[in-house]
Amino acid sequence: MRAVVCTAWDGPAGLAARQVPEPTPGPGQVQIALGGSGLNFADILMVSGQYQIKPDLPFIPGFEGAGTVTEVGPGVESVSVGDRVVLFSGIGCFAEKVAADAIVTAPAPDNLTDIEAATFMTAYGTSYHALVDRAGVSEGDTVVVLGAAGGVGVAAVEIAKLLGCRVAAAVSSERKAEFVLERGADVAIRYDREDLRAAIRDFTDGKGADVVYDPVGGSVTETCFRSLRWNGRLLVVGFAAGKIPSLPLNLALLKSASAVGVFWGDFVVRYPRENRANLVQLKEWCEQGLIRPHVDRVFSFDQAPAAMAYLAERQVLGRVCLVP
Ligand SMILES: NC(=O)c1ccc[n+]([C@@H]2O[C@H](COP(=O)([O-])OP(=O)(O)OC[C@H]3O[C@@H](n4cnc5c(N)ncnc54)[C@H](OP(=O)(O)O)[C@@H]3O)[C@@H](O)[C@H]2O)c1
Known part of the structure; x- marks a missing residue:
């Protein structure tokens, strides 16, 4: 072969x-x-x-x-x-x-x-595990997705919308902005040229985001952690930008905020039954035409x-x- x-x-x-x-x-x-x-x-x-x-x-x-x-x-x-x-x-x-x-x-x-x-499997499995199992998102939550036109990013946009969240999708080009809006995002943020913190403030009426989904890392991570609301969660998914960021932990204390690690590949091995249950839900949504x-x-x-x-x-x- x-x-x-x-x-x-x-x-x-x-x-x-x-x-x-x-x-x-x-x-x-x-x-x-x-x-x-x-x-x-x-x-x-x-x-x-x-x-x-x-x-x-x-x-x-x-x-x-x-x-x-x-x-x-x-x-x-x-x-x-x-x-x-x-x-x-x-x-x-x-x-x-x-x-x-x-x-x-x-x-x-x-x-x-x-x-x-x-x-x-990877894109939807990761994003479902992150948003549901790790962040426990609920209807009405505000979710900011970074790298939102990429593999795990666009899956996170689609799943967060299906779960009843309001979704801001951060992307680096106009072509990507059009794509994420077609895929259901409420707003697209051009984080390559807009002030990301101000854009998240506008999107959340000044309250800050409930959840940030971060497969990018680098300098945007701290900006996003500072943009969380009380009890907000930063989902640490990956570091596509190449740099693993550090966070001043006083920010976690001040807002009762959390940085929540996501390692779906290990979850598949450690919790195969739970992962399969997630995939049953994702398969059903796919066959209903809700995700693709x-x-x-x-x-x-x-x-x-x-x-x-x-x-x-x-x-x-x-x-x-x-x-x-
Ligand atoms: N934790 C887990 O369980 C898990 C599971 C799957 C994937 N991951 C990780 O998640 C990350 C994304 O994976 P993916 O397969 O979705 O990748 P992808 O399709 O390439 O998406 C990554 C996105 O990151 C953004 N980005 C920002 N800076 C970048 C740079 N310097 N180089 C490349 N992309 C950059 C890009 O969006 P913009 O151009 O719009 O900024 C791109 O669309 C990777 O780090 C991967 O290892 C983690």
Whole structure:
């Protein structure tokens, strides 16, 4: 089978598509023929040796995908050959086939193509876990989403709206502003050129935001923490801007505010039953037409470095997908 292989910690430029042996499912695992592999920002970190987990070289990257189960390993009862699934395996998905633990798969939404479904699980799973399990948002809450046209960002906009929140989407271009408004945001904030603090004040009638969803990090994080209201929550999702910010903790005391960590990839492994329940809700919303992944572009395995460059250059609306 064909796969994208990482042979050194050279970042995207070092990736190459080549022939590799098909993986065999071990106990508790299934083999899946993938119809698409979702590209995540964390894939760039992974192949650059900058992610929390550093696999042995060489390895096939790719956190997530979607396809059809072709083989079932010993002890698997929850999934059968022929099932259409989405999966988050953390590794191995930039390939025609992957072997993954059955527990990290879930039924694919019926109304999505494999290419759309390949980008479903991480973005919606993360944002649902963040907003519902970690921030406990309620109807009427004001939610500010940073990097709102990106993968997890736009999923957070859609989910927060479905939960009855008012949503301000912060983005860095006019094209992205139009996109997030189409996706349901109440207002778009151009945080590349507007005063973000003043914009959040206007959006919340001077009260401050209940929740900030932050996959960006860098200097905007402290601005946002200062823009929370009493009992506000900053969801620490990621650091796409590259810099891990620090916060003066007196700000937490003064507003009874919290910085709340979100690590969905670990939640999937530690709480598989709870994650599956979240995915049941997300699948239902998807099949009702209430949420849907937006696939901006599809790249071939040979174009994996170009796909990663497109993501790193902040061009993507929603998600990009890889196919053989
Ligand atoms: N904690 C978790 O469980 C979890 C799960 C999934 C992802 N993540 C993390 O969340 C972050 C976003 O992931 P994603 O897959 O949604 O990425 P993405 O689609 O590339 O979105 C990231 C957004 O960040 C903004 N950004 C600001 N500065 C940037 C820079 N220097 N380079 C690139 N983007 C920049 C961009 O929006 P603007 O151009 O509008 O600013 C971009 O749309 C990553 O750090 C990822 O590791 C965390």
